Each structure stands twice: as C-alpha cells, then as structure tokens.
Amino acid sequence: MSGTILLWGVSGDPPLMALLAELEARAVPHHFLDQRWMHQAQFDFAADGVNGTLSMAEHDIELADIGALYARPNDLRAVMRQSSDLVADLDTQRSALATERQLYAWAEMTPALVVNRPSAASGNDSKPYQLEQIHAAGFTVPPTLVTTSPQAAREFVAQHGQVVCKSAGRTRSIVSRLEAADLERLDAVTHCPTLLQAYVPGHDWRVHCIGAAIHACEIHCAADDYRVAPEQGMPLEIASAELPKSVAARCRALTRCLGLELAGIDLRRTGDTWFCFEVNPSPLFTYFEQAAGQPLTAAVADLLSEAICCRPN
C-alpha cells in the first residue's frame, strides 16, 4: 500500500466519524482535516495539481502522497460561527476561507480519487439543473416547473392535480403536497422562483452507488417526505432490497454520468416506472446503514483503500 487517504469535513459528522473509525480499525493510512481547525491549516500547491503541502497542526502532508480524498465539507462560515471560541478574529476567518478555497481548487486538479469532486457534487445545489442531468441520463423524472409566473403555476397545478413544492436550491425543505390554502397564495411565486413538481405516488427507494458496489433499500412510509415521518408520528420502515438489474445498471450509469464516485439516489417506483427525484453526492449513509443494516461505511472505506492500494509507488 502506498499513499494516504485524506478526509475533509467537520468532526462529529456521522459519516466522517464512521469512516475514521473504519480506516483506523483497518490500519489504513489516513489524515483528517477538521474544518473546525481550518484556520491552523496551510495549503501550498503547484499548478500541476500533484505537488505541494498541506500543513496541519501536528504534521505536514505531501499532496503527492494523497491517493484518495473523501470530501464532505460543511459551509466553513457556519462551522466557524459555531466554533467562535476557536476562530474569533476576522483576519483568521478570512485566512481559513482562503485556505479552503485553495483546497476546493486542488480537489478538482489532483489525480487522486476524489469522493466527490466539488464540481460534480455541485449539480445537487440546483435541483432543476440536476433533474435535467438525470433526465438526460435516461431516467424518468417527475414533471417539474420553476417559475415566477402565477399563471404558469396555476396551469401546472391544473394539469397535474396533486403537486408538491420544494426548495430549488441547497436549503433542505420538507416536501408536502399543496393544499387549497396554498393554491390561494400562488401569486406569491412572483417574488421568488418557486419549484413545483407533479406528485408521483408509489414506493420510495434509496440506492447507494459506491464505486462499482450498489446497495438498495426500500422505504415503506405513507408520508410525502419519509425523512420527517418520525417527527410527524408516521410509521417508517427501511429495509434492504434488491433492485431489478436494469434499474441497478441505470443507477450506476447515472452516477458515472454525473462524475460521482459515491451517490445516494432517490427513486420512486410507480407500477413499472422508476422515477428519479434526486442524486445526493454527499449522502448521510450512516442513517441507512443503521436502518437497513447495510455495510455502507465498509463499502466507502473499500473504495478509498483500493485507490491507494492500486496507485503506483
């Protein structure tokens, strides 16, 4: 084995903590760049994307030694707000942001395996943009409109009957069907482009593509958004399940097409049709690991470890 794995994110994050423990148990060389301490890091790299140094509090890492990067960074401004005891002054904050901006650039340039490259992951920051990508990759997507036109919104509702409204951007929103009172407020879409999507009945599936490995689970839940079902007092059951081969192949192809190494794909099956709603490039896989008993942390660790095993010395 040559090289090392770099994990980049914030301490306490469940997937990162699970991966750290897994790599530790396997004695795989790795380093953790904790965003809470980003202000102490220094980053210097060459335009070849290979050579350079990442200096952290305790040690320096030669970038050429990094064979795999697991990137699950949070918004550094938010991290620093929460760690204001560590990063109090503005100059230090600016310095940390500048260092991280370099890290983002390097993550696009390095020949190391990056799970996932920021440019590929960013498609998820715009739901309608990602839906276009998913549609282009051959998956069926629900009819989706983003508009500031009350008339277009009303026509869409009239055409599709049941419609859900969700955030188009990064903000996590609870998906719910529009009700009569909501329909009376459609004039408000004028102020902000609003995403409306035809409601598709059926069973939800979550598929994790991790390199060539694929793990699917079926979600039994009557809520519009299963993620908040427990808070709404509704029963939720997540069970490991096997996808039809053709759908599994399409999930792999979609993941490749989006330039991702790791993806959490949200599907809904309606009769024989499989709709794809979203591809999460930074999935909270530990949640599904616990719920469905799938070895997802091990699969991600395999992917990263193989990258440093296979690279030339």
Place this chain on the structure above:
Amino acid sequence: MSERFLLVLAQAGDPAIQALRQLLPQRLAHAGIADLSSSGWRCVVGCPELATAAAGGRLLRAEQIAAVWCRLTTITPQDLTHLHADDRDFTAGEMHAFLRAWLSQFGERVCNQPNSTSLAGPAWLPMRWRWLAARSGIPTAAAANKSLFVASAFRRKAAAAEQIPTLHTSFRLKPEATLDEFLGSEAVTVLVAGHQVLGTRDARLIRYALSLARAVRSTLLTVRFVKQDDWRFVSADPNPPLDGGGAAALVEWAFGSQLQFAAAGAR
C-alpha cells in the same frame, strides 16, 4: 419569426449594457436582479423550448432569445434589498439555483456557461487556470507568490496603480497578474469574443486563447500573456469588461448574419 434579442443578465449600471445598447438599441434586453422577482420567468425540466424570461417589463419566450450573456456571478442576499430582510437568504439561494438551471437550458446560446463556481463562467483561482493552460499545452508564467514579502509589496503597489502598461490599456490590472508583468515585461490581453479573437495577430496566441475558451465552453474570454523567454499564459477572465470592438464581436456571434444590417446601422 418574431424579433430576437440578446439578453444580458447584469447589475443595473453595468457598463457592458451601455456598450451593447449603442450597437443594439432595439434588440438588447437587460434583466437585473430585481427582474427575478417579477412575473414571467419559467424553466420546465426537459423542455428548454418552454423557457421564458422577464426583462425590464418585457416577457421573452425561448425562441425570442438569440443569445444570453450572464454578468452575474452569483445572487447574494445583499442584492435583494427589494425583499423583506427575513426572506433574502433563502431567496438568493433559490434564484441562484433557478438561474443555473435556466441558463443551462440555453446550451450554446449562453456565451459563458454557468458552472459550480459561478453563473458567469468559471470563477477559478489563478492556479486552476494555469493548470488548465498547462494541460492544454500552453506555456505558463510562474506565479508571483514565491515570497510573501514580494507578494505583499506587489499587492500594495498594484492597489495603488490604476493601470499597467499592456498593449491594451483598457483592461484594468488583475490581482492575479504576475510580478514580471507588473514590473513591465511585455504583456498582452487577448479577447475571444464569439468567432473573433481581438488584441493580437500572433497565430500562436490566437490558438492558445481559443483552446482555453473551448475548454471552458466560453464564447467570451480574456486571456493574458506575458513575454518571458516566450509568450506565457498569466490569467483568464470569463466575465470581462467589453469595449466597442468586443461588444461588436459579441453581437455578431449572437445574431450571426442577421446582425449585419442591425449593427451596421448602429456603427
């Protein structure tokens, strides 16, 4: 077919609007950020032909939009002073997400493709541009940040300088300029605008600039070179200011042969 427009998404007061309006008094449509809070914008996933825009009180259908130039790199809460303060953070994110999808639906009709870093072409660090240039076979100039002392002195002098002695003085000093360039080495800024390359007749520099523009799928790109032992890449800007020549080239790209009577009348 109804009259077609060049749609520019830009802050009010952007000088590019004025430069283009001189050439296209009737066929330039300008949408500012406040226009994103007006009725008429539409993006239907999988149906780019149904896209619409609201620009200065005018509703434009997809087929009326000959080309789009987005000058807005992002939408920030500070841009949304026309909205309630509590709504600005969320709305800025939604507008940005909407525009990324909306612009992408216009494909090659957008002169600077949105990407993960910006709505107006790649907003990359200088290092990443140099990396791309090197991969494209273009010799690159060394960065000027080998010494903190030198870099710091350079920044101070650069901040004080209004312009640098390039072949094209209309372009302001960029922070990523190299020390060599600042100290007076011969330098040139080349503008790729549509089908034209302005600012040089050197076939190699034209080839280099076009190669970078194609790599980032941009129809509009300034590329700076400095003469060391040979011409070397310094920096690139996918969202440059435009003078009259650049504006004319952009208009010609947007309208093709249709333009000739319109722009000729305005020149």
